Amino acid sequence: MTAIQTPEPTSGLTSDAAPRTMIHLDKVSKVYPGTKVPAVEDLTLDIPEGEILVLVGPSGCGKSTTLRLINRMIEPSSGRIVFDGEDVTDVDADRLRRRIGYVIQQIGLFPHMTITDNIATVPRMLGWDDNRITARVDELLDLVGMDPSLYRDRYPKELSGGQAQRVGVARALAADPPVMLMDEPFGAIDPITRDRLQNEFLRVQADLKKTIVFVTHDIDEAIKMGDRIVVLKERSQIAQFDTPERILAHPIDDFVEDFIGSGATLKGLDLERVRDLDLTPVLTIHAGESRDEVQRKLSQSDDGWVLLLDEKNRPHRWIGEHHLQRTDRPLHEVGPRVTATVEPNATLRDALEQMLHSTASMATVIDRDGTYQGSISINTLTDVIKRMQADAARHYGEAAKS
Incomplete structure (x- = not known):
């Protein structure tokens, strides 16, 4: 097979080892x-x-x-x-x-067919037996983050736009193309x-x-x-x-x-992933802790916040000292809810956008099950942007000299 190549001088592709x-x-x-x-x-x-x-x-x-x-x-x-x-x-x-699997903007699910039947379209054409099809449908729904027991028998009209798009991806993957x-x-x-x-x-x-x-x-x-x-x-x-x-x-x-x-430096945030960052340590608490213990942790917090985790270690609320002073309600009812969350494979641009909606100017990192992994502070992203700007300045300086 031929290696990756495009007509010079339009390519710009370097001589890295090309895949098949x-x-x-x-x-x-x-x-x-x-x-x-x-x-x-x-x-x-x-x-x-x-x-x-x-x-x-x-x-x-x-x-x-x-x-x-x-x-x-x-x-x-x-x-x-x-x-x-x-x-x-x-x-x-x-x-x-x-x-070849094919996914389009309009999704194109068959409205009169269940989600199972939509996903099974190509496998049935290929003559797969029912047991194999059922197992494949459940596997793919799980893969795209949809509980098979909840969705396999629904119809497209019962889905949100995002759910329908996930089913479209699952259908394209059905015969493992x-x-x-x-x-x-x-x-x-x-x-x-x-x-x-x-x-x-x-x-x-x-x-x-x-x-x-x-x-x-x-x-x-x-x-x-x-x-x-x-x-x-x-x-x-x-x-x-x-x-x-x-x-x-x-x-x-x-x-x-x-x-x-414009904004090539900020576009570079799409090239870096949350998983590659050193996450910011944030003091965490659980609902069963005493208010005195929460006060003690707040006194040790550099940013004035502690993060309340629920019984499954999922981020629940940000709590500052002023929240404790305002009310004597239980901890799980104190402070703003956590809304800014990202998973490790999210980009730093995703993290920045989430951070803009965070009371604590932080994004919490969770795994696929929602379990807390760590946090990203605005200072961390600022350091990344400064590095990108320095790299860009160095590049343009070298280009000017040449």
């Missing part, structure tokens, strides 16, 4: 009937195995067309498509699509739910290591989701193909730099 190529597009073009300008023109691209490759670019540049060409929802006008070493340009398109195509999968969801779904999907991908082609128009989402990013111009012409880190640090030309926009 799963999909190869060889001079693929698409010209729709009645038009002279190609929607996609002579696109040559290698899609690495086990990674998320994000196609990003302005509206109308050919991103979604490229995605549909890969699974032959539309046929190329010219060029070849090689899937796992096999030229699939002329093979049966239905057989090809059963090897090696490749997934995702076309603006989180674009129609509110920002808070979108962040959570993005983080949940990245958690799932860390375990599954699928080959994923992900389309978005949002550079922030591309930076957060992509192992590698292809910035596209009109007609799916490659402007730059590289890692998110290198695209932020070394945009290859004015087009890429303009597309990234």
